[in-house]
Amino acid sequence: MKRLLTLCSACALALSLWSTGYAQSNAQKGKPNAQATSKAKKPAQPVRKMAAKALKQPIKARQVSQAVAPPRPSFGQLAGLHQVSDELSLKSSVAYVIDQDTQEVLLSKNDHAVLPIASITKLMTGLVVSEAKLDLDEPITITQDDVDTEKGSSSRLRVGTTLSRGEMLHLALMSSENRAAHALGRTYPGGMATFVNLMNAKAMQLGMRDTRFVEPTGLSSKNQSSARDLAAMVSAAYNDHLLRDFSTSSGHVVEVGRQSLQYRSTNRLISNPHWDIGLQKTGYISEAGQCLVMQARVAGRKLIMVFLDSAGKLSRVADAERVRRWIESNHATGHFTASGPRT
Numbered sequence: 001m002k003r004l005l006t007l008c009s010a011c012a013l014a015l016s017l018w019s020t021g022y023a024q025s026n027a028q029k030g031k032p033n034a035q036a037t038s039k040a041k042k043p044a045q046p047v048r049k050m051a052a053k054a055l056k057q058p059i060k061a062r063q064v065s066q067a068v069a070p071p072r073p074s075f076g077q078l079a080g081l082h083q084v085s086d087e088l089s090l091k092s093s094v095a096y097v098i099d100q101d102t103q104e105v106l107l108s109k110n111d112h113a114v115l116p117i118a119s120i121t122k123l124m125t126g127l128v129v130s131e132a133k134l135d136l137d138e139p140i141t142i143t144q145d146d147v148d149t150e151k152g153s154s155s156r157l158r159v160g161t162t163l164s165r166g167e168m169l170h171l172a173l174m175s176s177e178n179r180a181a182h183a184l185g186r187t188y189p190g191g192m193a194t195f196v197n198l199m200n201a202k203a204m205q206l207g208m209r210d211t212r213f214v215e216p217t218g219l220s221s222k223n224q225s226s227a228r229d230l231a232a233m234v235s236a237a238y239n240d241h242l243l244r245d246f247s248t249s250s251g252h253v254v255e256v257g258r259q260s261l262q263y264r265s266t267n268r269l270i271s272n273p274h275w276d277i278g279l280q281k282t283g284y285i286s287e288a289g290q291c292l293v294m295q296a297r298v299a300g301r302k303l304i305m306v307f308l309d310s311a312g313k314l315s316r317v318a319d320a321e322r323v324r325r326w327i328e329s330n331h332a333t334g335h336f337t338a339s340g341p342r343t
Helices: 002-029 034-041 044-067 118-131 165-174 178-186 191-205 227-238 241-247 315-330
Strands: 092-099 105-109 139-141 162-164 251-256 259-264 277-285 289-298 301-310
Touching (some): 092 227, 092 289, 092 315, 118 165, 118 191, 118 289, 139 165, 165 251, 165 259, 178 191, 227 277
Antiparallel strands (some): 092 105, 092 301
């Protein structure tokens, strides 16, 4: 309706301006002859340009409005967690690094804050599926139920696509495939409700008391946890060789009908020769910011790293690099003093 009104207003403006120009010409020349008529028509060209400009203005204004719309703040930003500083100037509002063997805390920043965890959720999805010892060769078909209605995210796995359970798990952990993760929960014996209950039961078993799951993809902001809880989940997932292999795979090809789909890891550090990563998962929704959890060997130590609510697309990787260099530089002395305030 607004568009229609705009068009009508622009047309009325054009007609009014053209009529005024024509009337003025007639008043000056009297009865129009061929020459006067020719002169009277001259204002029509700029008027048409003005009308065209008037018609285009609402579209341009709307495009500019969309382009400058501020991004939706994360839960961490709303809570003021980004105002907490640390010695490494990390962009993540939450950071937690521990020695996996000794449980020594090397770095801590807002480690008790409970925030949405986005696709980090898929590690728990993988744990539940793997520990159930289900047939990984069993075919699973993507249905309309697996289409994301929470965020409207896209997927290359169209409705009707059939892959094995193992391939679905591989894509969920390596490429954060949402439809694959949802299908894993939907087809679990007992259905989605049973699957989500098992996710929460596993969290309680691991001592993750600040954690709650409502679905298996991480698209819901109601999937929440703390950095300390996630470190426990990463440690448990690392003990599962299937999750280690799938999450650290750099790429995988699946055959869908006559088409081959090439998938890549969402974590660019997987292909970085400076990193020895045993398990990893990335995540992002606007409420959670950029997230990353890893088990990695740095300076001879097996470390678990958690970065939540990072402020930029590449900042979670940059934070991990800062921590790695910091640990390597302090390894000789054994002095680690980058623990920051907690919430």
